[in-house]
Amino acid sequence: MPPDVDLSDWEKEQSWLREKAREAGSLSAEDNAFLDKGIAQRIREKLERRAASQWWALFGLQGHKLDSLKDEAQFICGLDKVFIHPKPSNLLSPATGARRSYSVQYLTKQGEPATAEFIAPPPSRLLELMLCGFFRYGEHWIYLGRSTNNTHYQPEQWIVLPDTDEPNERLGLKVEVSGLQTHIAPGAVFSSLTNKGKMRLAEDFGSQGTHAEWLQSIVDNLTTSRPWDAPLSVRLAGEYATGGFPLAELIANGTHIKGQKVEVISGNPFDLRPENLRTKSSRGRKMTCSTCKKPATAKDSEKVRDSTGSTLRVCRTCLDWAAREIAYQKTPQKN
Known part of the structure; x- marks a missing residue:
């Protein structure tokens, strides 16, 4: 940049960031690993907070507990009464005795801020108990298709994952970086981007400093929660387009048959017993x-x-x- 140009401090910082961002496409393997590891750790922390707040909002305020294996077994029995077939007790992996403490912020019925502390299984198991992720049903993988209701994902129906897709992670974690790339593996958020994407991410989220400080700033700024403009989001199976067909079709007909649809007689999408299903033509x-x-x-x-x-x-x-x-x-x- 010409030496006779007098830039403000902000302009100088932006100029430095643009120049530094050019290095993002050709970082060393160590630097890429540092960024991937740092972002992955923040994603794990994000999931922990989500699991805790989601559990408390759905069940904690109703008095349900997961303090012990007995409490967990009772909770699963309650799920079986809602999800008639397939029963969650037949889908969930065996329980372990692992427990940890959680602390969540929430609003009381009077709209006052409050803090709740409770004991429950680790975050991945806590999400599994809320039927998030992929589950084995016979020779197939299934998941709960969910629709967005404000900021929550409401379960709609069980979906069969296509046979050509084999989940490599039970929760079906997918990361999205706003404006860059979607459905990124959580352990390789930075390294899986194109060189152009890496440079753009570095320019948008990097901060001026030493090389090490610059790398750390990318991790910090990318994963900082900004409700009005969250740059990084994490979704689970059923919260994004995964493909497949309704489990009702598999139970009723053994597969998806074009031109036919399966209706649930009782109207309950979670009661897929064969006697509660009927097949109708969807042609015309x-x-x-x-x-x-x-x-x-x-x-x-x-x-x-x-x-x-x-x-x-x-x-x-x-x-x-x-x-x-x-x-x-x-x-x-x-x-």
Whole structure:
């Protein structure tokens, strides 16, 4: 940079970071390992906090305990009453006696901040007890497909993982770096990026200092929690697009059959007993109202002709609305 240019301290720092970031694409194996190890450790800490806060929000406030193996067994029995088939007790790995203490921050019903401390299994087991991750069902791996509800992932139905996919990690951990790359292995977040991605990450999250301080700043800034703009996120199996087909289809038909769908008779997506399933054809065009576009059936709709002579299907709600509009228009209006 020309020596006669007078830059502010901020401009000088940005210039230094851009220049230093060019080294990110050609770091030594030791530096790459340092970054991967540091980020992986922060991910483990992030999962620990998540497991603790999620458990407390779902079950701790209800009085459930996991202090001992007996408490854990009782909790699993409770899961079996909700998840009828397959039963969690047949999916979960054997319990161990390992326990540790947790401390979480939460809001009381009155909206006051409070701290809770409790004893429970290690984070990975705690997440497993909340049915996060992959589970073995016969010769297949299954997982709970989940939909996002605000910041929580609500379980929807059991999904069979494609046979071509073999999970190398029970929780199905995938890391996403905002704007760079998705579904990265948690143990190789930095080294798995392209050289261009590494340089961009270094420029966005590095800080000025010695080479060692610069490396540490990348780890610190990347993993710092920023609710409004989280640069790094961690998801578990079922919280991202994994593929597969509903477990109901496997139980009812032995596999996924194109043109057929399986319905749960009771309406409970977690009661997949064979006698509670029925297979129906999914072929053909689904009926919809031509006006409101909502699903319709022959019973709650009628075929009508428009001014061009075309036949349209209109639901009774829209027909009633149209009838009221016509009646209103024919009614003499007072001046």
